[in-house]
Amino acid sequence: MNNPLRFDVRDITRIAVFAAIIAVLGLPGAIPVFGGAVPITAQTLGVMLAGVVLGPWRGAAAVVIFEVLVLVGLPLLSGGHGGAGVFVGPTAGYLIGWIFGAFVIGAIVRADRRRPTWWRVALGCFVGGIGVVYAFGVPVQSLVTGLPLGPTALSSAVYLPGDVLKIVVATLIALTLWRAYPRAFGGAQVSTVSSTAGPVSAGSAGAGSSRAASTDAARPDAARQ
Amino acid sequence: MIAVYRPGSSLLHRMPAGLKVLGFMASALAITFTAGSVWTQPVAAVLVCAGYLVAGLGLREILRQVWAVRWVILIMLVTQFVFLPPVVASANTGRVVTIMVLAALITLTTRIPALLDATESSLAPLRRFGVNPAGVGLVLGMTITTIPVIAGFAATIREAQRARGVPVRITTFAVPLLVMSLKHSDDLADALTARGAG
Amino acid sequence: MTSLPLISFDAVSVDFAGRTALRDVSIVLHQRRIGVIGSNGSGKSTFARMLNGLVSATSGTVRVHDLDAARQAKQLSRKVGFVFSNPDAQIVMPTVAEDVAFSLRGRGLSRTEVDDRVASTLQTYGMSDHADAPAHSLSGGQKQLLALCAILIGRPDLVVADEPTALLDAANTRRIGNHLLDDLEQQLVLVTHDLRLAARCDVVLRFDEGRLVESGDPTSVIERYEREHA
Incomplete structure (x- = not known):
């Protein structure tokens, strides 16, 4: 693919569906997070999985779509937050970090274009989900709050154990998903399924562009199981 | 979907979304860069109150918005008081809260479709990088439609696992959720193609 | 019989990932209401999906209303409206009116033209009251009606419905069935497990293990199908 931002129909629906998954993981009571014992949100887990399952470009695109909906005011962040306010608050940098984090996770997990290894x-989740996210989050938080970088980093460290736990969970989920539904990891950027079809720019018209992929998709159950 | 939009017909409600966003950005920058002055905080507070009154939202709405960011305030105050002098700590916290409450004013007075349209048109300069604004608009709409569908999957899986007596854990929950969602994505792709939109 | 446009399959086979979904199907159809029956996995869905280019033939040619399904898939998807079983999967936009309007994207119509056509289509199917409702708040039957509106607003020449009543209760099955079988002017291909709906067609095709085993008068085709599976 020359332009990585040219997505075909199957890419587009996967981006929309993953953006929706990230949103649902933040809805109250939607998901049981370790029996509620650990006060962490499942939303960053959704961001990690977007990168792992969709790969760098589509994964980052799903996070962008989710965040635009938050920006325009849908209360989709954990705890029912949303609106322009969260993008000027102390957590703004982490939200931006999610986008690049999903990209880096996808790039690392998909580097050899084969099955994901644990x-x-x-x-990938460690470098992208913690390294990249904190690299954006901590300096912006320091800038917004006026607290120097060192103390800000120190105070953010309380979230580290939860994030490490999420890496473990994301890894378990990814490997189980691979055994249960390997097609999940398919798509324009790993397989050659749709490379014969002319890709179209994000959502633009041009029917038939994904016919090769759709032929495969017509019988999702019959194809691989 | 619970939107935070409050219907109204005030000047702020009628103002184009893009103008509101620009106005907000200018105010936020002004508040940030004049943070050293003793006048900044009172002036900003008056500005916020005036905005909420003009929008017909009343001062109680400001309290509701402050309450909505209570965790930000709490965490900020705790960390700031540990590392900084009390005056600076409270000024910093006040500034962040003021800007967040001011930003909420955009969301409170603009319908989501209007903001989505504004987002779409603001993407026009990105065309040269291969971004198709109409395509982004389509994905945004499709995501809004899909959220209740995925939430329905989540509810079904929880019920099924409770019915089988399986303890509902994140791993046993997330895998079926992902499988159902990705199959739904394939169905959506077929429907899009069939409707001539592919 | 007035001369309706033709659907013709000439020695068509389809392979999916090493499995043959359709084997050497040849038929010419000119009837208005075409019923398609057969057990799960018999190839009837594949047959339906070929009519709008969602699935293309591995060998053989499919012609639908003077279009070659393989080479003119883009024109074909405009001419053919497709109704799926699960309405949740075919609704793409947030509100009822927006979703119906979505079908007219890229046709160069003005905003008012689009709005007028959306309003009149919703009116025809008794959906006007729901125009601004979130699509997911509708009942299953209403969602399928919405899917039908979204297709008919594009004024297709052929409507293909793949088990459109599979998820509906008896009353809604009757309602959607009546809309498809009685109210449409277009040619209809109705894939269904509901033999009462199939019986109301002008011709019925029966598929089994990827082969077209029988086609003709609904009563006799359905009778033999029921006898074999008794």
């Missing part, structure tokens, strides 16, 4: 998923 160490690659864990490494």
Whole structure:
């Protein structure tokens, strides 16, 4: 693919569906997070999984779509937050970090274009989900709150254990998903399924562009199971 | 979907979304760069109150918005008081809360479709990088439609696992959710193609 | 019989990932209401999906209303409206009116033209009261009606419905069935497990294990199908 931002129909629906999954993971009572014992949100887990399952470009696009909906005011962040306010508050940098984090996770997990291995998923989620997210989050938080960088980083460290736990969970989920439904990891950017079809720019008209992929999709159950 | 929009016909409600966003950005920058002055905080507070009154939302709405960011305030105050002098700590917290409450004013007075349209048109300069604004608009609409569908999947899975007596855990929950969602995505792709939109 | 446009299959086979979904199907159809029956996995859905280019033939040619399904898939998807079983999967936009209007994207119509056509289509199917309702708040039957509106607003020449009543109760099955079988002017291909709906067609095709095993008068085709599966 020359332009990685040219998505075909199947990419587009996957981006929309994953943006919706990230949203649902933040709805109250939608998901049981370790029996409620650990006060963490499942939303960052959704961001990690977007990168792992969709790969760098589509994964980052799903996070962008989710965040635009938050920006325009849908109360989709954990705890029912949303609106322009969260993008000027102390957590703004983390939200931006999610986008790049999903990209880096996807790039690391999909580097060899084969099945995901546990160490690659864990490494990707560690570098992208913690390294990149904090690299954006901490300096912006320091800038917004006026608290120097060092103390800000120190105070953010309380979230680290939860994030490490999420890496473990994301890895378990990714490997189980691979066994249960390997097609999940398919698509324009890993397989050659739709490479014969002319890709179209994000959602633009041009029927038939994904016919090769759709032929495969017509019988999702019959094809691989 | 619960939107935070409050219907009304005030000057702020009628103002184009893009103008409101620009106005907000200018105010936020002004508040940030004049943070050293003793006048900034009182002037900003008056500005916020005036905005909420003009929008017909009343001062109680400001309290509701402050309450909505109570965790931000709490966490900020705790960390700031540990590391900074009390005056600076409270000024910093006040500034962040003021800007967040001011930003909420955009969301409170603009319908989501209007903001989505504004988002779409603001993407026009990105065309040269291969971004298609209408396509982005389509994905945004499709996501809004899909959220209740995925939430329905989540509810079904929880019920099924409770019915089988399986303890509902995140791993046993997330895998079926992902499988159902990705199959739904394939169905949606077929429907889009069939409707000539592919 | 007035001369309706033709659907013709000439020695058509389809393979999916090493499995043959359709085997050497040849038929010419000119009837208005075409019923398609057969057990799960018999190839009837694949047959339906070929009519709008969602699935293309591995060998053989499919012609639908003077279009070659393989080479003119883009024109074909405009001419053919497709109703799926699960309405949740075919609704793409947030509100009823927006979703119906979505079908007219890229046709160069003005905003008022689009709004007028949306309003009159919703009116025809008794959906006007729901125009601004979130699509997901509708009942299953209403969602399928919405899907039908979204297709008919594009004024297709052929409507293909793949088990459109599979998820509906008896009353809604009757309602959607009546809309498709009695109210439409267009040619209709109705894939269904509901033999009462199939019986109301002008011709019925029966598929089994990827082969077209029988076609003709609904009563006799359905009778033999029921006898074999008794």
